Amino acid sequence: MTHVVTAFLRHGGRVLLTRRSEDAGTYAGRWAGVSGYIEGDPQDAEADARRELHEEVGVEDATLACVGHPMTITDDDREWTVHPFMFDVSDPAVVPNEELAEVEWVHPAVINERETVPELWATYHRVAPTVKTVREDETHGSAWISLRALEVLRDAATDADSWDVLVSFGRRLRDARPSMSAVANRVNRVMADTDEAPETVRRRAEATIDAAVAADGRAAAESAQLLRTREYDRVATVSRSGTVVAALEDARPAVVVAESRPGAEGLSVAEELASDGLDVTLTTDAALPGLVAAGDIDAVLVGADSVLASGAVVNKVGSFPVALAAARADVPVFAVCARDKIRGDDEFVGEDGGPLYDGEEPVATENPVFEVISPDLVAGVVTEGGVLDATDVATVAAEHAALAAWDDAEGGS
8 A cells, every 4th residue: 555645734724736747656636735755754754844844845944733643545456545744833934845736725625626636625634623623732821722623613614515515614613612711703704694504604714724823923913013112121921822922023022931831831932942043941830920020020921712802811821920020110011912812701711721630639630721811900902903902802702702692693602
C-alpha cells in the first residue's frame, strides 16, 4: 500500500490549495493540499508532511493543529492511504516550487467547485475543527476558538440540506463555550437575519471569519499605536492573548510577563517576544502585582475572554490583583480585544481549572480559570474601533444582545 501525506495550511480561517503542474506524474492540473509520498515509517508521517511544506511552498514555521485518521482511497487501478494534517501559520506568504502551477488561500467550500485530487473534501474533513474542538480546547484563547466555531458552522452549511440542521449546529456552537462571548456573538451574527438558506449561512460565515481576522489585526494595531503615542516603554501582561502579542511585537516596549499558571501560557509569550528581539522579563504570578506597584511599569496590557456590558473585563486569574496594584501605582490597565468579545449582558461565566488536591483529607478546593477586573480599574478597552469607555461598551453590548434574537424566532433551545 502506498502512503501519502496531505497537509492543509490554515491562515485565519482560510486554507491553502495548490494546483499541480501539467508535468506532475499523477493528477496533473488538479487542485490539492500540500502533498507527497511518505518516505519513512507512516507512524511518523508528520516529518514527511513538514518536509513537503518546506519543499513545495517554502514553509518552515508551521504549528500542528490536527492529525487526522488515515483514509484509504481507491481510484480506478490506484489505491493509497492518505495521512491528513492541519497546520496553522501566522504568515500567509508562500514560495511555490516548480511542481505547482498555482496556489490560493480559499475558504474550503471551494474544494467542491474545482477539479481536485480524489476525496479532497473528505480528507479536509478529517482535520477540520468540530464542536468538540470548540468545547474542549484548553490551549488557545477565545479569538482562536471563536474562529474555529465559525469554521464549523461554515463547513456544516456547506454540507447541510436543511435550515433545521444549521439551527441545531448554531445552538450547539453558541453554547459550547459560555465563558467566551466572542463564540456566541460571532455565531449569532451569522445566524441572524438570514433567508434560512444553507448557502447564505455559508457565505455569511465566510464573511464573518474574514472580518474577525481583520478585527483582531486592527485591535492589535490600535493598541500598538496607543503604546507608542503615550510612550509606555515598559509594559506588563498576564496570560496569553494573540492580539496582545501582536501589539507588543509592533510597538516593541520592554515587557514583563507573568508565567500564568497552571497552564503557564506566559512562558510561550515570553519566548515568542524574546525571539522577536524584545526586552522580556518573565516573573511569577505572585510577584507581578508587587512589581507593578513598585512603579517600574508604565502600563498593563491584557487580553479579554469577555468584556461585560458594564465595562468589566474577564481575563485569566491573576489579572485582578495586577489591576489593583496598578491602581495603587496610578498605572493604566488596558484590555485589548475585538468588539465581538463584548457580552450582550453583565453575566460572568467562569470555568474550573480542575482539582488542586488529590490527598485523602476532606479538603475543598476552588480553581477558577477566569476572574473579573471591575470597570473602575480599566482605563479603556482597545478594539478595532479604538479605545472604548464604559458607555461605548454598553452600546456595543446592546447591539450584541439584539443579535441573539435569531434563536428566539426559532422557538429557543
